[in-house]
Structure formats: C-alpha cells, structure tokens
Amino acid sequence: MALVTMGEMLADARRERRAVGAFNVGNYETALALVKAAEAEKLPIIIQVYDRLFQSEKAADIAGTLLRLAHRCNQPVALHLDHGASLEHVAIALHAGYTSVMFDGSRLSYDENVAKTRLASDLAHAAGCTSEGEIGHVAQGDESTLTSVEEAVSFAKATQVDALAVSIGTAHGYYKAEPKLDLERCREIGEALPDLPLVLHGGSGTPLEAVREAIHYGMAKINIATEYMDTYLKSSRAELEKLNGKFTPVDKFFDPVVEACAAHATKLLRFFAGK
Numbered sequence: 001m002a003l004v005t006m007g008e009m010l011a012d013a014r015r016e017r018r019a020v021g022a023f024n025v026g027n028y029e030t031a032l033a034l035v036k037a038a039e040a041e042k043l044p045i046i047i048q049v050y051d052r053l054f055q056s057e058k059a060a061d062i063a064g065t066l067l068r069l070a071h072r073c074n075q076p077v078a079l080h081l082d083h084g085a086s087l088e089h090v091a092i093a094l095h096a097g098y099t100s101v102m103f104d105g106s107r108l109s110y111d112e113n114v115a116k117t118r119l120a121s122d123l124a125h126a127a128g129c130t131s132e133g134e135i136g137h138v139a140q141g142d143e144s145t146l147t148s149v150e151e152a153v154s155f156a157k158a159t160q161v162d163a164l165a166v167s168i169g170t171a172h173g174y175y176k177a178e179p180k181l182d183l184e185r186c187r188e189i190g191e192a193l194p195d196l197p198l199v200l201h202g203g204s205g206t207p208l209e210a211v212r213e214a215i216h217y218g219m220a221k222i223n224i225a226t227e228y229m230d231t232y233l234k235s236s237r238a239e240l241e242k243l244n245g246k247f248t249p250v251d252k253f254f255d256p257v258v259e260a261c262a263a264h265a266t267k268l269l270r271f272f273a274g275k
Contacts, residue, residue, distance in 0.1 A: 063079070
C-alpha cells in the first residue's frame with residue numbers, strides 16, 4: 001500500500017471504532033521495527049518524528065529512510081510531524097516528503113492557536129497532505145488544560161484540521177501515578193464531532209482499558225513515544241550486557257533490538273485495532 005496521508009486511514013478507523021497506532025522514531029531501527037509490525041498485523045501505521053529533530057537536519061535526513069521504508073511496506077504508512085512548534089517546521093516537513101503535519105499551538109491563546117493551525121492546515125492541504133491540531137493542552141511536566149466541547153467544535157471548524165488532539169487527562173512521558181481519564185468528556189467531544197478523528201496524546205503507560213473506551217468514543221489515533229523509545233533503549237542495553245565487552249558488527253547488534261521493538265509495537269497495534 002506504501003505511502004499515504006494520515007487522513008485516509010483515520011477516517012476509516014473512526015467509522016469502525018478502532019484506532020491507528022502512531023509511534024515516534026529517531027533512527028532507521030526504530031522505523032524498521034514499525035514496518036515489520038504493520039506487515040505482521042496487516043494494519044496501517046503512522047510513523048512520527050518529533051519537532052525537536054526539525055530543529056536540526058535530522059528530520060530531513062531521516063526522511064529519505066522513512067520514505068523508502070514506507071514505499072516498500074505492504075501496508076499503508078503515513079509520515080507525520082509530531083508537535084510542530086512553528087510554521088517553518090511544518091513547511092520543512094512537507095518539503096521533505098512527510099504526508100501529515102501537526103502544528104501544536106496548545107500553549108498559545110485560542111485565537112493565535114486557531115490562526116496558526118489554520119495556516120498549517122492550508123499548507124498541508126495545498127501539498128495534498130493532512131493536518132492535526134490540538135485544543136486544550138496535554139501536559140509534559142506541567143498541568144494539563146482539559147478540552148471543552150465548545151472549543152473543540154469551534155476550533156475544528158475554524159482550522160479545518162483532519163484530526164484533532166484533545167486533552168482528557170493524559171500526559172506525555174511516564175506517569176508517577178495512574179491517570180484518571182475524563183471519558184465522559186471524550187464521549188461528549190466525540191458526539192459533537194462525529195466525523196472528525198480524535199487523537200490521544202500521552203498514550204505511553206495509559207491504562208489500556210481506558211484507551212479502549214476512548215477509542216469507542218472517537219479516538220482514532222493513539223500516540224506512543226516514551227514507552228516505544230524506552231523499549232529500544234532497554235533492548236540495546238540488554239544486548240550490550242550480553243556482549244560483555246566483546247565486539248560484534250553494528251548491523252548484527254541491532255537485529256534483536258529491532259525484533260524487540262517490533263514485538264512491542266505489534267502488541268499495541270493489535271490492541272488499538274480491537275483484535
């Protein structure tokens with residue numbers, strides 16, 4: 001199926017009350033593992049690159065690898081800019097071949113968030129790509145601002161985004177205590193925007209039972225970054241310990257790390273799809 005836009009896969013997922021896994025990557029191995037997982041489960045996947053990599057040449061450099069992997073994958077793959085901090089980064093992503101972009105204006109005033117997210121949507125649509133925006137704020141070391149139904153509806157209409165990230169109590173990174181998701185708020189937003197795919201940020205470590213219910217109410221994209229990266233790091237550490245100071249070629253070293261990451265992603269893809 002090769003490279004597609006995010007909108008093509010999320011609209012179907014929303015209608016069918018399932019979700020697509022969106023995983024952040026930083027190198028070839030983390031991306032390769034996702035392609036393996038998608039092919040093993042025969043499911044679409046979103047490969048994301050965080051905005052920090054767009055602050056240097058990393059995101060553009062890795063784009064060639066991601067495009068190659070997407071084109072040879074036998075399942076639909078979307079390439080997505082995650083938490084874009086500026087319209088410049090949105091433009092860089094689109095020029096590099098990413099098929100979807102997120103401008104994250106959740107820390108801005110409502111009016112500024114609307115204005116800049118609408119510009120990002122216009123840039124994406126002009127390039128034949130799709131866009132994501134965020135209303136409310138999903139925390140990362142600070143306090144969350146939960147999304148109101150009224151703002152979600154007005155924001156979606158004003159920005160013309162193809163997917164909307166909303167805040168219902170999740171947070172980025174690992175939790176210090178189990179989060180309490182406002183699933184009633186999720187239900188109300190989903191009912192008010194019945195045709196728009198919703199996005200759950202802060203999926204790492206969120207109780208899967210709550211994620212399942214959120215998917216039922218309209219969450220069609222589930223973001224996973226911290227726990228996926230952690231799987232990569234822990235697997236790499238385990239392989240280093242096995243070597244005990246001995247040498248092995250780098251390509252051989254990473255083979256079992258890729259398999260560990262693929263196994264982790266496979267489990268989550270299957271769950272999000274309701275298998």
